Amino acid sequence: MPLIPNLDGQANVLIAGASRGIGLALCSTLLASDEVARLWAISRTATHNDALARLATQHGKRLVLIDCDAREEQALATMATELKAQCDHLHLVISTLGTLHQDGAKPEKSLAQLDLASLQASFASNAFAPILLLKHLLSFLRNNPATFAALSARVGSIGDNRLGGWYSYRASKAALNQLLHTASIELRRLNPAATIMALHPGTTDTDLSRPFQGNVPAGKLFDPAFAAQCVIEQVQRFGPADSGGFWAWDGQAIEW
Known part of the structure; x- marks a missing residue:
């Protein structure tokens, strides 16, 4: 099975949020595949990350490291310019950008815990960064088979929300889903061979989920x-x- 549907040949791949967790695992897994011609690993500190440095030593010129804070649009524009000098088409982009807790802030359990700064931070990382990444990579996704996948979360489903809480995280992931769905309609006109998808990877053993793993059912915490x-x-x-x-990690559709 090809890396993406209808792709004949090797793929140029970009992973955003590549320095840890699922992003780093994606880099390692994809570089081990002969289907990947070259992979660009994007993160705030990509060129100073020990794990990415080890992969670069192992895979040589097949791995390119670019420092970029995706929360800053000018940084995304600069990244796209640097990328343009190295390739003219990407076949697969996966965004693992996002945050659940940062700077001591935790997911809100009640309205009383909401504050503007936390809401803005959640939307900046979880919704705005991935869609602006797509904006600045749009020219790389034309004319050939291409897939843009962004990691979302089941808690971003409005129809599946039965527990409440986690206001800013839920809302920012719901916003991401809407942004991706809207972009898919535009991209369908620009490139009928392109695919945009929101993916829930399941609860994964990363820094993002670590404070909340106590409530995860047995067998549902993924490596x-x-x-x-x-x-x-x-x-x-x-x-x-x-x-x-x-979609969820197992290919099951998730209600909006």
Whole structure:
């Protein structure tokens, strides 16, 4: 099965949020595949990350490291310019950008815990960064088979929300889903061979989930390597006819 539907040949791949967790596992797994010609690993400190440095030593020129804070649009524009000097088309982009807790702030359990700064931070990382990444990479996704996948979360589903809480995280992931679905309609006109997808990777053993793992059912806490493999399997499974959809790690559709 090709890395993405309808792709004949090797793929140029970009992973955003590549320095840890699922993003790092995706880099490792994809570089081990002969289907990947070259991979660009994007993160705030990509060129200073020990794990990425080890991969670079192992894979040589097949791995390119670029420092970019995706929360800053000018940084994304600069990254795209640097990328343009190295390739003219990307076949697969996976965004693992996002945050659940930062700077001591925790997911809100009640309205009383909401504050503007936390809301803005959640939307900046979880919704705005991935869609602005797509904006600045749009020219790389034309004319050939291409997939843009962004990691979302089941808690971003409005229809599946039965517990409440986690206001800013839920809302920012719901916003991401809407942004991706809207972009899929535009991209369908620009490139009928392109696919945009929102993916829930399951609860994964990363820094993001670590403070909340106590409530995860047995067998439902995934290793990053397993989560990365599941993401890749969904990328292989869903093509242009499915563009704009929202799926779980096992390929099951998630209600909006």
